Structure formats: C-alpha cells, structure tokens
Amino acid sequence: MKLGMGMMRLPLIDENDFTSIDYEQVNKMVDTYMDAGFNHFDTAYIYHEGKSENAFKKSVVERYPRDAYKIATKMPLFIISEESQLEPIFAEQLENCGVDYFDYYMLHNVSGFTETAWKNVDLYSFIKNKKEEGFIKHIGLSTHGNAEFLEEILLTHPELEFVLLQINYLDWEDEAIESRKCLEVAKKYNKPVMIMEPYKGGFLADVPEEAEKLMKEYNPNRSIVSWAMRFVANLDACVVLTGASSLEQVENNIEEFNNADPLNEEEYKILEEVSNIINSNITVNCTKCRYCVDTCPADIDISKIFDMYNKHKILGREDWSQAGNAYLNYSKLPNVGIASDCVECGSCIEECPQQINIPEVLKNVKETFETENYGF
Numbered sequence: 001m002k003l004g005m006g007m008m009r010l011p012l013i014d015e016n017d018f019t020s021i022d023y024e025q026v027n028k029m030v031d032t033y034m035d036a037g038f039n040h041f042d043t044a045y046i047y048h049e050g051k052s053e054n055a056f057k058k059s060v061v062e063r064y065p066r067d068a069y070k071i072a073t074k075m076p077l078f079i080i081s082e083e084s085q086l087e088p089i090f091a092e093q094l095e096n097c098g099v100d101y102f103d104y105y106m107l108h109n110v111s112g113f114t115e116t117a118w119k120n121v122d123l124y125s126f127i128k129n130k131k132e133e134g135f136i137k138h139i140g141l142s143t144h145g146n147a148e149f150l151e152e153i154l155l156t157h158p159e160l161e162f163v164l165l166q167i168n169y170l171d172w173e174d175e176a177i178e179s180r181k182c183l184e185v186a187k188k189y190n191k192p193v194m195i196m197e198p199y200k201g202g203f204l205a206d207v208p209e210e211a212e213k214l215m216k217e218y219n220p221n222r223s224i225v226s227w228a229m230r231f232v233a234n235l236d237a238c239v240v241l242t243g244a245s246s247l248e249q250v251e252n253n254i255e256e257f258n259n260a261d262p263l264n265e266e267e268y269k270i271l272e273e274v275s276n277i278i279n280s281n282i283t284v285n286c287t288k289c290r291y292c293v294d295t296c297p298a299d300i301d302i303s304k305i306f307d308m309y310n311k312h313k314i315l316g317r318e319d320w321s322q323a324g325n326a327y328l329n330y331s332k333l334p335n336v337g338i339a340s341d342c343v344e345c346g347s348c349i350e351e352c353p354q355q356i357n358i359p360e361v362l363k364n365v366k367e368t369f370e371t372e373n374y375g376f
Helices: 023-035 052-061 083-097 112-120 123-132 147-156 179-188 200-205 209-218 224-233 247-258 265-281 302-314 322-331 347-351 358-369
Strands: 002-006 040-042 070-075 102-107 136-143 162-166 193-196 239-243
Touching (some): 002 023, 002 247, 023 052, 023 247, 040 239, 052 070, 052 083, 070 083, 083 102, 083 123, 102 123, 136 147, 147 162, 147 179, 162 179, 200 224, 209 224, 209 265, 224 239, 224 247, 224 265, 239 247, 302 358, 322 358
Parallel strands (some): 002 040, 002 239, 162 193, 193 239
C-alpha cells in the first residue's frame, strides 16, 4: 500500500480565504513527502475553490520531473448537466495541473448527489475514450454511495479500473456509509481500492476525552491518530490518502504510516468502544469536504461553522465557550455568512456526502451561538 498526499485541505495564508494557499509551506510539505519515498498526489477540480489543481502544478509539476510523481484528479460531476461541458473541463484540468496525461482520473462522487450528471451525460464513454487517446492511464470513480449502489455501478461498468472509498474505523459499520460492505463489493469485482478520509476530516485525531482515555490506558506510547492509520493501512487497498494542512501533519502522516503495524483483537474491540463514544458525542457528522460551501447563495462557510459547533458540543457546554467566542469573532469579518443567513434553499443538502440536513443544523447553531450570551 502507498501513502497518498491529498490536496484538499492545504495550508492558507488567510484562514477565511480558501484560495490563499501558502505555497511556501506546501512546497516544504511536498518535498518532505517525496523525500520519504512517496509520490501519489490527489486533487480535484473543485478543491480550494478551484485552486487545488493549480497548487499541484506549482508545487509538484514545476519542481519535479514527470516520472517522479503520480497524479489523480476528478471530473466535477457537481457542475455538469450536458455533454458539451466535458471536453472544455477536461482540457482545463490538464492545463490546471500542467500535465499531458493523468495517471488516475475519476468521476467525482458518483452518488445520488450527482445524478444529474451521470444520468443525463455519457460520462463513462468520455473517460474511456480519453484513456484510449492516452490522456488517462487508469479510469475510476469516487463515491460516497452505499454498497448496493456501488455494486450496481461496477456491474454495469466493468471498464472502471479502481474506486476511491471513504473508509475509517468510525464508518466501518455505519449503516449509511457502509465502509466495510463497499470494500467487499470492490474486492468482489477485483477493483483496487484507494482510501479517503482515514481520519474522517480530523474527527479521529481529536476524539472525546473518554475515548482517548481508553486508547492511552491500553498503550500510552501510541498517538490517537495512529489507531486510525493502523486500521486503514492494513486493509486490502492500494493507496490511503491523507490530507494535510501543515508540514507537521505531513510528517506525522508519514511516521504513522511507516509504523502502522496490524491491530490485534483487543485493539479492534477498543476501537468499537471508541466508535460508540464518538458517535454519542458528535453533533454534526461533517468531514469538512466543503462541497456544500461552493453552492451556498448566502456565502456561509458551513464546514467552518459546524467545526465550531461540534467543538462546543463535545465540551458539553451549554453556556459560554471558546468556540462560541470564535463564532462571534468570525461573524464580524466582512462578507461572511453566518447561520442566521441561511435561506433554506436546500442546495447544500444535495451536495453533502454525509447526508446532513444542513439548514436544520444551522438553525441549531443559530440558537446556540447567536444569543445575547455571545453579544449578538
């Protein structure tokens, strides 16, 4: 298995501007990752509000020879409604990334959220033709759909060569995500699996105190995140993608991957207990993918607001908290939307891979933070 470097949550110069990528730090991250013997980069057309592919170009393509790395990117099904869009977008992606071909190219999040694209446009023929023309080495898809949905796709489209799946110990037996079942379906059809969200957007790096206590009592020398890495690194997959927002995180990912010995039976049981604790503490099951943010007409940074809300709830506070204070400070920035700005259009729900009823949660955020207690 390889360790992949995801370019979805890169470091920023301005934390409220997802296009303000800190290239000086990204270059150091790339160099550290490559020096450790890894070379698989994963990006997408929509990451960092359209700047992630170009970040790959600047930090990798312009600094390393073509045979030194592998690049995976994705067709943005979220914005596709007709055939005429495919060729221009694909050409733009080649230019964005600065390459003549993609090593891995995926249909992005084939699921109920993107059915307008895959029901009305012949996406599969397009990527198959691009492979035959030499612009793609391997074609596949990413999906947050369940196992039944995945099996229908793989049965209908045997030309697909691999799949990218959300897999981590928290989602392993989740009835909505079905990580284990999806992995089994992919194996049934002999499709190599790439793993995304091994830390579930950071949830598994910052678990509730009760869960951390269980892990540390069993092995005080293991980091919390090592449990998540060891879980995925020993599955039957070819790549595990880790996103990183700092050089330190890249260094930690490399160390944890290189030391990811298999879990024993007792450790698996501990992870089951940890999962139950986390699920009882998580208020909003948001992985900070930011797909919803790009569609919000009120310019609400939904993932950022949900992160504050989760931190507030995990602390078990109903009164003042640092997260609430951070929310107040954020609300005073120019041109930002907050929970009360939601117009309940529902466009965010259609984009959410975790199936969160975002407008309803935003109402709860408003009731929690937008009060006299926080100076509203």
